[in-house]
Amino acid sequence: MPADPLALVGEHPRHEDDVLERIVTIVGRHAIPKGESHIGDDAAVLAPFVGEALISTDVAVLGVHLDGSLFPLEDLGFKAVAAAVSDLAAMGGRPRGAVIAVCSPPGTDLEELHRGVADAAAMTSCPIVGGDLAQSHDVAIAVTVFGECPGRGAVLRSGAQPGDTILVTGPLGRSAAGLRRRRAGAPLDDELVVAHRRPWPRLAEGVAARNAGVNAMMDLSDGLGLDLHRLCDSSKVGFFLGDVPVAAGATLEEAISGGEDYELLMTTNDPDRLRLIFLDRGLRAPISIGRVVQDQGQRTLSGEPLERRGFQHLL
Amino acid sequence: MPADPLALVGEHPRHEDDVLERIVTIVGRHAIPKGESHIGDDAAVLAPFVGEALISTDVAVLGVHLDGSLFPLEDLGFKAVAAAVSDLAAMGGRPRGAVIAVCSPPGTDLEELHRGVADAAAMTSCPIVGGDLAQSHDVAIAVTVFGECPGRGAVLRSGAQPGDTILVTGPLGRSAAGLRRRRAGAPLDDELVVAHRRPWPRLAEGVAARNAGVNAMMDLSDGLGLDLHRLCDSSKVGFFLGDVPVAAGATLEEAISGGEDYELLMTTNDPDRLRLIFLDRGLRAPISIGRVVQDQGQRTLSGEPLERRGFQHLL
Numbered sequence: 220m221p222a223d224p225l226a227l228v229g230e231h232p233r234h235e236d237d238v239l240e241r242i243v244t245i246v247g248r249h250a251i252p253k254g255e256s257h258i259g260d261d262a263a264v265l266a267p268f269v270g271e272a273l274i275s276t277d278v279a280v281l282g283v284h285l286d287g288s289l290f291p292l293e294d295l296g297f298k299a300v301a302a303a304v305s306d307l308a309a310m311g312g313r314p315r316g317a318v319i320a321v322c323s324p325p326g327t328d329l330e331e332l333h334r335g336v337a338d339a340a341a342m343t344s345c346p347i348v349g350g351d352l353a354q355s356h357d358v359a360i361a362v363t364v365f366g367e368c369p370g371r372g373a374v375l376r377s378g379a380q381p382g383d384t385i386l387v388t389g390p391l392g393r394s395a396a397g398l399r400r401r402r403a404g405a406p407l408d409d410e411l412v413v414a415h416r417r418p419w420p421r422l423a424e425g426v427a428a429r430n431a432g433v434n435a436m437m438d439l440s441d442g443l444g445l446d447l448h449r450l451c452d453s454s455k456v457g458f459f460l461g462d463v464p465v466a467a468g469a470t471l472e473e474a475i476s477g478g479e480d481y482e483l484l485m486t487t488n489d490p491d492r493l494r495l496i497f498l499d500r501g502l503r504a505p506i507s508i509g510r511v512v513q514d515q516g517q518r519t520l521s522g523e524p525l526e527r528r529g530f531q532h533l534l
Numbered sequence: 535m536p537a538d539p540l541a542l543v544g545e546h547p548r549h550e551d552d553v554l555e556r557i558v559t560i561v562g563r564h565a566i567p568k569g570e571s572h573i574g575d576d577a578a579v580l581a582p583f584v585g586e587a588l589i590s591t592d593v594a595v596l597g598v599h600l601d602g603s604l605f606p607l608e609d610l611g612f613k614a615v616a617a618a619v620s621d622l623a624a625m626g627g628r629p630r631g632a633v634i635a636v637c638s639p640p641g642t643d644l645e646e647l648h649r650g651v652a653d654a655a656a657m658t659s660c661p662i663v664g665g666d667l668a669q670s671h672d673v674a675i676a677v678t679v680f681g682e683c684p685g686r687g688a689v690l691r692s693g694a695q696p697g698d699t700i701l702v703t704g705p706l707g708r709s710a711a712g713l714r715r716r717r718a719g720a721p722l723d724d725e726l727v728v729a730h731r732r733p734w735p736r737l738a739e740g741v742a743a744r745n746a747g748v749n750a751m752m753d754l755s756d757g758l759g760l761d762l763h764r765l766c767d768s769s770k771v772g773f774f775l776g777d778v779p780v781a782a783g784a785t786l787e788e789a790i791s792g793g794e795d796y797e798l799l800m801t802t803n804d805p806d807r808l809r810l811i812f813l814d815r816g817l818r819a820p821i822s823i824g825r826v827v828q829d830q831g832q833r834t835l836s837g838e839p840l841e842r843r844g845f846q847h848l849l
Contacts, residue, residue: 236764254586256690259768261624261752262590262681264688268583271569274663275577276678278635280670309576320593320635320676348589351676355595359668361635361676363591366577373579375571437576449551453574 235352238329245333246319246340246347255348257316263348265315270369275306281358289401292328294416295360296335298479302440303362304343305420305481309438310373311429312366313422314345319362322355332360343420371429379435379454381513383486386493386505388424391443392469395477400468411468418481424502425483431496433487442478445529448518450484457517460509460525475520476528486511550667553644560648561634561655561662570663572631578663580630585684590621596673604716607643609731610675611650613794617755618677619658620735620796624753625688626744627681628737629660634677637670647675658735686744689800694750694769696828698801701808701820703739706758707784710792715783726783733796739817740798746811748802757793760844763833765799772832775824775840790835791843801826 243258251257256264279299281287287295300317307314319336323329329352340347345364397405397415405412421438428436435454439446443463451458465474485505487493494504518525558573566572571579594614596602602610615632622629634651638644644667655662660679712720712730720727736753743751750769754761758778766773780789800820802808809819833840 254687256688260691261621262588262627262679262688264625264683264690265587265589267585268587270582272580272583272587272630272680273577274580274631274633274678274680276633276635276664276666276676278637278666278668278676280637280668283669306576310579312577315587316589318589318591318678320591320678322593322595322637322672322674349591351591351593353593353595353674354598355670355672355674357637357670357672357674359637359670359672359674361591361593361666361678363589363633363635363676363678364577365587365589365680368579372569373571373577375575375579377575 238352241330242333245330246337248337249346257346257348263316263318265348268315268367270367271373273307273310273312273366273368273373274363275303276361276363277303277306278359278361290416292331293335295358296332297339297417299360299362300336300339301418301420301481303364304345305438305440307364307366308420308422308425309436309483310368311425311436312368312373313426314343314364314366316346316348317362317364319347319350319360321350322353322357322359324356325354327358343422374429374433374436376435376437376450376453379450379456379486379511380488381456381511383434383488383511384490384507385458385509385511386485386490386507387464388421388483388505389503390464390466391439391480391482392474392477393466394418394479395473396466396469415479418479420481421483423500427496427500427502428483428485428493431487431493433485433493435486437484439480439482439484440478442476442529444475444525445527446484448527451518455515457512457514458509459512459517460520462508463520464506464508478529553667556645557648560645561652563652564661572661572663578631578633580663583630583682585682586688588622588625588627588681588683588688589678590618591676591678592618592621593674593676605731607646608650610673611647612654612732614675614677615651615654616733616735616796618679619660620753620755622679622681623735623737623740624751624798625683626740626751627683627688628741629658629679629681631661631663632677632679634662634665634675636665637668637672637674639671640669642673658737689744689748689751691750691752691765691768694765694771694801694826695803696771696826698749698803698826699805699822700773700824700826701800701805701822702779703736703798703820704818705779705781706754706795706797707789707792708781709733709794710788711781711784730794733794735796736798738815742811742815742817743798743800743808746802746808748800748808750801752799754795754797754799755793757791757844759790759840760842761799763842766833770830772827772829773824774827774832775835777823778835779821779823793844
């Protein structure tokens, strides 16, 4: 492109085509299904999708979404892919692929960043099928995932019904507790620090919940104290929470507003059936945390109003 | 998300949910097909794709891809969407939708940026179905488009055969000439300046070329002097170019290495059929510019070796 590049050229500037070639050896290791064409053309070509198609994009910026003084750069790549794949889990979908757009200053270790991308892609069976690179002052990565929803359609946020039981797929606050522990000097392989660095999208749980016919679902990316409000806004309902399941080592505040746990939040009128289907599939039983009510203004935790709180960017 | 935000908060910081609401009124004006769900859930839900699915991502950074002192911010949004949609055109596909990830410092006029996005989306019939926002020091936009290829499959770069005629969908160099003219003081509505600001993806031409059975195709985003080499690398062939069609007002060098013209580059063993199909559909006849040869080492323009030249990022 003809515009003037930023005056950013490092000591060892590298041409885009050369860098791409090395990245492809990192993220392009998966087998390519017959008839598909992934990295290297104008667009990736995938075999026809089964059922509805799902698309979501997530962007992560070094210094905003990850503190580079506490965590290796590959965690930024891992977390960005995991966050995006979690959006597919939240609809009850399964991944078909992802594309990665990266902005970075010259000299950034793009191979390290893409090792994290490749790890998350392998763990979630979501092949990286394309990407784009550009220069900038920040290191930023935008991950777009696409998936499919065979059979029963995707589960939206907007379907919660008064009387529904509200459930989550696991205890909350692990990610925020891990960040706190890392800041206090815990090693990178500390269990809670790993929960922060390597979130695990609840793909199997999402499919099970969709098959069980839950009425509404979303993932807890910004914290229960914000995301539950969003789900209830979408569904035009209120809630009362009886109890919030706090993960071992986390505080109640971390469980409510920490974010990045990526557990799924679900509402259903048949929690017994949901529990059964989870257990049948070898998944941990979901935890009931409260009930949906008709009055949008009633949004309480243990009888007290639950204010919106969680992570929001200032723009 | 719990990580510390950059110390970037402007005078009037705005919460993400509020900004999103205003952006949705700009990009979300299209009709949503029955059974689909676009902005507002964890992922967008689209009706099943017909045939192969195509995916591509493009990132554009203010100051790299667009000089903010010469052009309004909405041009960055327009160009990013147009560049991504052009990748679908280059496969012979038709758009189904796009998601937009934006990084920006506090105070950026995100509504202006998204007006450009909305204009390009409307002009290419590519609805914006989702997005994500984050803070950073740069203004950067990553556009991911997805499309479908009903009937005959997508056209790759790798299918060029020795003996094929090489064609382009129009004369080259308009975008680079427009940038040069703008730098010299030409107004924003100068015809060539508009060609730079508002590139038009060759969607109808791409579908016509696919239906005509061209062997290889790509879009000219980084200039013929780079992109023709890439196509021939993919196809493991060489080329000789007889002539390069220079657009009125552009120089030969701008036509060869200017980039951002987004004309399509095609090779076929039946150029007469290709021309006929284009004319039948009311499209301008494609222009023959040379021939594919077996020897990968032979890559010439008017008998002289054509060195790789065009836009590459330094990373």
